[in-house]
Amino acid sequence: MRYEYLHPRDELVLTMQRIYRYKMTTTSGGNLSILDENADMWITPTGVDKGTLTPNDIMCMRADGRMEGLHRPSSEYPFHKAIYGVRRDIRAIVHAHPMALVAFSIAHQVPDTRLFHQAWRSNGTVAFAPYGTPGSEDLGGKIAQKFAEGFDSVILENHGVCCGGRTLQEAFQKFETLEMCCKVLIKAHTLGEPHYLTDQQLQLQGKSDVPIDCFEYDPTMMSIREKDLRNQLCRFIERGYRQGLLTTTTGSFSARIDGEKFLITPYPLDRHSVLPEDLVMIRKGKKEFGKHPSRAVFAHKALYDAHPGIGAVINASPINAMAFSVCHRTVDTYTIPESYVFVREVSLLPFEAPFNGLENLTRTLTLQSPAAVLCNNGVMVVGDTVLSAFDKLEVLEHSAEAVLDAHPIGGHVAMSQEIIDDLIRAFHLA
Numbered sequence: 504m505r506y507e508y509l510h511p512r513d514e515l516v517l518t519m520q521r522i523y524r525y526k527m528t529t530t531s532g533g534n535l536s537i538l539d540e541n542a543d544m545w546i547t548p549t550g551v552d553k554g555t556l557t558p559n560d561i562m563c564m565r566a567d568g569r570m571e572g573l574h575r576p577s578s579e580y581p582f583h584k585a586i587y588g589v590r591r592d593i594r595a596i597v598h599a600h601p602m603a604l605v606a607f608s609i610a611h612q613v614p615d616t617r618l619f620h621q622a623w624r625s626n627g628t629v630a631f632a633p634y635g636t637p638g639s640e641d642l643g644g645k646i647a648q649k650f651a652e653g654f655d656s657v658i659l660e661n662h663g664v665c666c667g668g669r670t671l672q673e674a675f676q677k678f679e680t681l682e683m684c685c686k687v688l689i690k691a692h693t694l695g696e697p698h699y700l701t702d703q704q705l706q707l708q709g710k711s712d713v714p715i716d717c718f719e720y721d722p723t724m725m726s727i728r729e730k731d732l733r734n735q736l737c738r739f740i741e742r743g744y745r746q747g748l749l750t751t752t753t754g755s756f757s758a759r760i761d762g763e764k765f766l767i768t769p770y771p772l773d774r775h776s777v778l779p780e781d782l783v784m785i786r787k788g789k790k791e792f793g794k795h796p797s798r799a800v801f802a803h804k805a806l807y808d809a810h811p812g813i814g815a816v817i818n819a820s821p822i823n824a825m826a827f828s829v830c831h832r833t834v835d836t837y838t839i840p841e842s843y844v845f846v847r848e849v850s851l852l853p854f855e856a857p858f859n860g861l862e863n864l865t866r867t868l869t870l871q872s873p874a875a876v877l878c879n880n881g882v883m884v885v886g887d888t889v890l891s892a893f894d895k896l897e898v899l900e901h902s903a904e905a906v907l908d909a910h911p912i913g914g915h916v917a918m919s920q921e922i923i924d925d926l927i928r929a930f931h932l933a
């Protein structure tokens with residue numbers, strides 16, 4: 504879906520539904536606004552159930568002071584107004600009280616977004632605004648002060664978070680990525696000390712334009728296999744998002760069509776609603792004209808080139824596996840038979856593995872050792888089909904969560920080598 508084609512009323516409702524559905528607000532908490540080109544502000548109402556919000560419920564605060572709509576505007580209207588007053592570039596605001604960000608808010612801490620590239624890229628340094636009474640001009644002034652200093656994401660003391668962007672989608676992405684960053688940090692502290700990316704590493708992943716030659720794609724030549732794979736990939740990407748395995752902007756999925764062609768997710772694109780025509784075809788190392796593949800495209804290509812049996816590759820950042828990733832720890836799969844049988848031994852690769860020295864990546868990831876944790880860069884899994892790669896991603900994330908959940912109750916006891924040898928025999932694992 505292209506949000507830029509939506510009226511602010513519809514965009515506000517869809518975004519609020521998404522925030523509510525993914526448990527990032529309660530029925531009563533949170534408010535969103537958009538400032539349009541006439542300086543009219545469209546804002547969510549106060550006192551309306553966030554779970555059943557419709558476009559008719561959205562309020563419009565005209566630039567000349569008139570108020571239009573069926574309700575009253577959000578009680579936090581003063582701070583939305585104050586932020587727009589100090590930052591001409593900000594045209595949309597997301598405010599809510601999601602759990603992990605509230606944990607930071609009540610601990611009086613800000614997360615270090617250098618934890619992973621997307622968190623840093625979308626939020627930069629996060630500010631902390633002192634407490635103010637909800638709905639007051641005082642609170643508006645304190646938050647606006649931080650935005651005036653140049654911050655786009657501000658944690659509010661004992662309250663929640665506020666993110667601003669040039670569009671509502673941009674503000675939402677900052678908000679969603681920051682909540683994910685906080686969730687990962689909280690989980691990571693169970694394991695040890697998280698590591699952060701250096702300037703050099705941030706730069707390495709920041710190259711958004713992948714230099715790659717183009718070819719003229721002709722959709723009338725599309726084979727049944729290609730159509731099938733385009734639809735399969737979209738379904739699994741959407742499922743991955745709904746299952747919390749991906750966020751709006753993290754993760755790359757690909758599937759091999761034949762010996763010289765594969766399909767990969769575009770960059771950048773909302774993973775919540777990828778359409779078959781959005782996917783990028785790569786043929787003989789060239790990309791489909793007019794589209795931009797995920798930045799991990801060369802890593803995907805290297806894996807297909809090195810291993811003819813690999814049919815799908817996924818790079819994703821599910822919360823629990825990410826906790827291992829930022830602590831530079833691998834996930835133990837000697838936990839339950841399902842984990843070992845599907846995921847086998849999980850390798851640990853340096854942050855640079857998908858960019859430099861692709862030999863290390865292709866030597867490590869094979870159908871026999873299909874999963875790797877990449878330091879501060881999520882996980883990578885391969886499979887002979889999209890379903891099989893997705894299954895491994897899910898099993899890996901579940902294993903990571905179980906190991907983390909076992910920590911407070913005494914830690915997990917790994918299955919013995921004898922059990923593993925028995926599983927290898929019973930399931931004919933090579």
Ligand SMILES: [Zn+2]
Binds near residue numbers: 532533637663
């Ligand atoms: Zn609030």
